[in-house]
Amino acid sequence: MCFSLPGNHSEMIRIDSPMCFSLPGNHSEMIRIDSPMCFSLPGNHSEFILIDSPMCFSLPGNHSEMIRIDSPMCFSLPGNHSEMIRIDSPMCFSLPGNHSEFILIDSPMCFSLPGNHSESGRGRSVHCGQDHARRK
Numbered sequence: 577m578c579f580s581l582p583g584n585h586s587e588m589i590r591i592d593s594p595m596c597f598s599l600p601g602n603h604s605e606m607i608r609i610d611s612p613m614c615f616s617l618p619g620n621h622s623e624f625i626l627i628d629s630p631m632c633f634s635l636p637g638n639h640s641e642m643i644r645i646d647s648p649m650c651f652s653l654p655g656n657h658s659e660m661i662r663i664d665s666p667m668c669f670s671l672p673g674n675h676s677e678f679i680l681i682d683s684p685m686c687f688s689l690p691g692n693h694s695e696s697g698r699g700r701s702v703h704c705g706q707d708h709a710r711r712k
Contacts, residue, residue: 645663
């Protein structure tokens with residue numbers, strides 16, 4: 577069944593769950609998620625987040641360290657991100673917010689990066705006909 581881990585977590589969390597879940601709160605250490613179902617991680621995350629999920633998910637909040645996403649489904653990362661984001665996704669996604677460091681995107685589908693980006697952003701999208709690199 578679905579579960580929730582509300583609160584603040586100061587150490588590593590590793591989740592391998594066949595069901596939906598939610599991790600609301602603030603997380604100061606590593607989070608690793610391997611889940612075949614949808615999930616949400618609302619809150620602020622100050623360390624590494626690694627997600628390997630075949631389903632949609634959302635990471636609303638502010639993230640101050642690296643986020644690595646390998647997902648075959650749509651997802652959204654609303655919020656402000658101050659470190660590296662690496663995305664390898666065959667589906668559409670959106671990264672609204674402000675991003676102050678490197679973003680690497682390898683996606684055959686459309687994507688959107690609304691917001692302000694103060695460092696290098698690199699995107700490749702086959703279906704959108706976009707192949708651009710931006711350096712400041």
